Amino acid sequence: MSPSQPWAYGLDEIRLQGGAEGFSREALSELLENVPLAIAVTLGANQQFAFANRLFRSVLGSPDEDLIGQTVQEVMGERYTPELRSAREKVFQTGEPQELKDHALVLTPGTTTYWDIKLLPVRDGSDQISGILALGAHVTERVKARGEAEIKAREVALHNERLALAVEATEMGLWEWNTQTGETFWSDRQKDIFGLPRNEPATYEFWYSALHPEDREHVVSGVGSLSNPRSGGQLQIEHRILRPDGEVRWILSRGRMLYEIVDGELKPARVLGTIIDITERRRNEEVRQLLVQELNHRVKNLFAMTSGMIALTARTAETPKQMATALRGRIEALARAHELIRPAITGSEPTDGETTVDGILQAILAPHISQDASSSMTLEGPPVRIGPKAATILTLVLHELATNASKYGALSVPEGRLRISWVRGVTLTLLWQEENGPAIQGEPSAEGFGSKLALRSVKDQLGGAIAYDWRPEGLRVRIDLPMNQLEA
Template identity: 80%
Template sequence: MSPTQSWAYGLNEIRFQAGAEGFSREALSELLENVPLAIAVTLGPQQRFVFANRLFRSAMSATEENLIGRTVQEVMGKSYTPDIGVLRQKVFETGEPQGLEGYPIVLTSGTTTYWDVKLLPVRDGDDRISGILTLAANVTERVKARSEAEIKAREVALHNERLALAVEATEMGLWEWNAQTGETFWSDRQKDIFGLSKGEPATYEFWHSAIHPEDRERVVSSVEALSDPRSGGQLHIEHRIVRPDGELRWILSHGRMLYEIVNGELKPARLLGTIIDATERRRNEEIRQLLVQELNHRVKNLFAMTSGMIALTARMAETPKQMAEALRGRIEALARAHELIRPAITGTEPTDGETSVEEIAQAILAPHINRDAPSSMTLEGPAVRIGPKAATILTLVLHELATNASKYGALSAPEGRLNIAWRQGATLTLLWREENGPILQGPPATEGFGSKLARRSVTDQLGGAIAYEWEPEGLKVRIEVPLSHLND
């Protein structure tokens, strides 16, 4: 039976093609009544029902008596939407079959069912369209399953978004390595840490070459050990990498090897993990260690300077009272000088406001001045104002030079002399010159911590330079600072 040439005016007048003679109305009715499709026929421009099988009537919650002769809109009620009306009118006018997927029908019980609907034209003996044949399949379970799948997909997507947000907040890189195929996955953040562009593939070879040569054997051995299930499959390692641009970074890597049973044995399957860029933390640790060393260095220097001031004051004072007063003044001056360098050794912000090179030099040398005798120190130079950061660094450097001079140089001997001179041209040039102190035998075998700190402070923070000349008659130091850094 052709679906486009079935009924003319109703069930009693269905015309069958050749070979269908003898098929009774009762047999046809019984067949259509029990097929697992909802079937209905409407005729005329008003689209009135002339036939509907049991499944169609059930879907409409209607009896045969309440359905035959009524229009589609009357029978469907609220389930009749403009969409279905447009499609039915299009079938009636053009003769082209139309369809809907997952069309909702609300039962009188309030339950919603879903149907795939096919609308086919019904033609009369003159091949004119006189009605519409409706075929509908109940797809409620499919729609519900799809809806549940979509809900789960949205939940998974939301979970992934939350996970991505959490990973982004922690700035972790994600990676995965297939131990059987060698395939490697790196997240964008992982590639960024390693200096790999997003479009470039991540490979085992790139990872291997990126590991710092001094750490490579240790890291590779740790990863290879995970192939043995007895290792526990856990990876926790911190090491250095070298990016393609030559930058060195520290990373902290955590991973877990997943195993699967192959031929009755546990075999490595996939290695999953994360990395965190630990470069800043390592730098902060180095700075803290440097500060601890600096603190120890300063404490030792303070004891040495205090001991030297006591000895100097004892030689010059005539009475205990005079010695106490002189010593108190020097210790107070030492405290003021130490306060000037506090920001440099604690990492705090320097005090706001400018000062001058002369004011700094006077504050630093005050603890070493014997006010009861002619000064053995001279200061020469123009008025040069400098900003708080530059002042802090210059104070630190001069304090280090004065400390060493009081321990080993010109300020440790009664006849010793010290001259500090500065001039301002293309750069600020400061000259430190010691004389008449202990005879120097050349530069020390190793550079002390204080000298290293002074050099790093001038070069790294002020963009300048510092040079030492260890002449027999005394130490000479030349410091140059670009004018662009003086107001920092």
């Protein structure tokens, strides 16, 4: 039996045969002297040594000393721990075996050793407790190894906790898929992104069904290609998912296939990966693309409006000087109107301060008003103040209507007329009515970019509505805006 192995726990007492005079020291020495357990027998309530083998004596620093007749207290002195004392007294008083696991003993100064100790009652022929058999197994190496393992486990747990915190800070979801068993693991963040309750298991079927139908074939094909070791085993793909609540999200998914050698060939084992929700990034990219389109649209409109202004001014001016003066004024007014809509186009902050509906209309329509003829425009409505953000959006919409009117509608011909009116209630209702312009053949077959932008601005940013009525005598547009949104 090695020191690290336990003794037979079925042994719970030692009995001396009737008539026995005591232990034979010679027999005990021959049998137990070199056993790799610390063994000692004490007799009597004062616990005097009747036998102690070599290992027992050695650990006490007295390998060659005869301990017989001495008490445990005399031999151990300060090394006699309260726990060991209490256990020995309990054995002698109750006759019940006692055991101490990983018991720390400082047997030599500055050195702590650990022992598994079992104390068994010794009974004489009259069934009376006459002494105690003590068995000690030296387990210091085992305790140290376990301590080191616990330290390593704590370090691993701390490392994993730090890793989990780092992953949580990056908002990444973690996933793993065993290609051989089909077993799937998803982190809580992964489930949150996909809309899967945290207490529900992740499955391949759920993942497959969550892929957006338009992206599904591409994604499944990409993941499937990882099974071929020649693929490099890595994947990075942006795609859409469809959550159970119907919301569409964009994610960036990265994966790495781990292979193992089977019969001399690399075979796919499992895929480890991460995902990041990039919905906001994709939306921002769409906004930037929209702004680029809007800038291109505005540049084209500026050229078209400038050309129209030249033609309009040429029809009413009597001299080149008069035409130059009038045209300069119109272009300067156009520049001021364009400056008003710049924040909406570039995404920059709007100018601080409030303005009014009338003030916006005056600025937008100034480039189209002839200073030398009666005005072809009528503005009617009460004073309505508007905050900077709402003013920027409304200016963009009205600028689009004025641009189209100057290119195709009532402002493109001298006889054209434009009447704008507005009323205030829970909502601001504004009517844009064109007359005497080129005849309208009906609603356009395709919605232009400017019209799409106007609808998106009114509906999505101000929570309002815009409706077009393509009447033969002239376009009529109705815009309804909640007053609580106009104060922003």
